[in-house]
Amino acid sequence: MASDIVLELDDIQAGYGKAALVLRGLSVQVRRGEVVCLVGPNGAGKSTVLKVASGMLKPREGTITLNGKDVTGQGPQQLLRGGLSHVLQGHSVFKEMTVEENIMLGGYSLKDQSVLPERCAYVKEVFPLVGERWNDTAGLLSGGQQKQVEFARALVIRPDVVLLDEPSMGLDPKRVTTIFEQVDVMRKAGVAVLLVEQNARRALEMADIGCVLDLGKVFATGPARELLADPKLSDLYLGGRPATT
Numbered sequence: 001m002a003s004d005i006v007l008e009l010d011d012i013q014a015g016y017g018k019a020a021l022v023l024r025g026l027s028v029q030v031r032r033g034e035v036v037c038l039v040g041p042n043g044a045g046k047s048t049v050l051k052v053a054s055g056m057l058k059p060r061e062g063t064i065t066l067n068g069k070d071v072t073g074q075g076p077q078q079l080l081r082g083g084l085s086h087v088l089q090g091h092s093v094f095k096e097m098t099v100e101e102n103i104m105l106g107g108y109s110l111k112d113q114s115v116l117p118e119r120c121a122y123v124k125e126v127f128p129l130v131g132e133r134w135n136d137t138a139g140l141l142s143g144g145q146q147k148q149v150e151f152a153r154a155l156v157i158r159p160d161v162v163l164l165d166e167p168s169m170g171l172d173p174k175r176v177t178t179i180f181e182q183v184d185v186m187r188k189a190g191v192a193v194l195l196v197e198q199n200a201r202r203a204l205e206m207a208d209i210g211c212v213l214d215l216g217k218v219f220a221t222g223p224a225r226e227l228l229a230d231p232k233l234s235d236l237y238l239g240g241r242p243a244t245t
């Protein structure tokens with residue numbers, strides 16, 4: 001249903017400075033409570049899609065719609081207020097600060113600061129580990145646990161959509177599983193998720209919709225399970241078919 005669409009990028013053209021376009025007519029839709037995963041080769045433009053969606057990079061052409069409103073040209077702060085959080089690539093937890101202080105940083109953009117206690121209770125409910133480690137210095141947490149703190153910080157504004165740029169980067173396979181479980185937790189909390197992942201096959205196993213990007217366009221899109229089952233896509237973009245033993 002069209003009304004379920006939280007975030008829509010339509011026919012986006014975007015690039016950096018005077019350099020050639022990176023996105024060349026890209027369209028993607030994300031619905032409430034749905035995980036959409038962007039996969040594709042290095043340099044295909046996956047992170048650029050997130051930068052455009054979060055207002056960090058203005059598109060040259062095309063429109064961005066958030067909760068039914070045209071937000072094309074708005075910056076990250078405005079989009080944050082409109083219900084969109086972006087968890088950047090790499091690690092953005094402040095290790096010297098406590099978990100609580102890190103979460104509070106996510107609350108600064110709230111216009112009404114009186115809702116903060118209720119929001120803290122909400123993120124502790126969604127991510128119990130964050131509540132358990134609330135007073136600990138964030139640097140004492142494992143890499144996967146720190147990522148959960150980043151997710152929780154993004155949820156403080158009670159966003160409608162969260163953008164996740166390679167959340168499993170640098171984590172061992174067990175921690176990658178935990179991170180994908182946490183993405184599922186966000187989906188179950190009703191948040192729409194637009195995810196970029198190098199771990200394409202594993203991410204698609206968890207996602208609802210997959211989008212294969214190549215040369216700045218959507219090469220193929222559909223239910224993630226169907227993309228995984230497509231032998232051509234598998235060979236071209238997902239590192240070949242998994243061994244059957």
Ligand SMILES: Nc1ncnc2c1ncn2[C@@H]1O[C@H](COP(=O)(O)OP(=O)(O)OP(=O)(O)O)[C@@H](O)[C@H]1O
Pocket residue numbers: 016019022040041042043044045046047048049
């Ligand atoms: N800040 C920037 N300035 C100039 N060019 C950039 C910048 N960021 C990315 N690019 C270029 O845009 C293109 C797409 O990059 P992007 O990071 O979106 O790809 P990606 O699909 O996320 O790649 P990867 O899987 O390697 O992270 C690349 O050619 C890259 O060199």
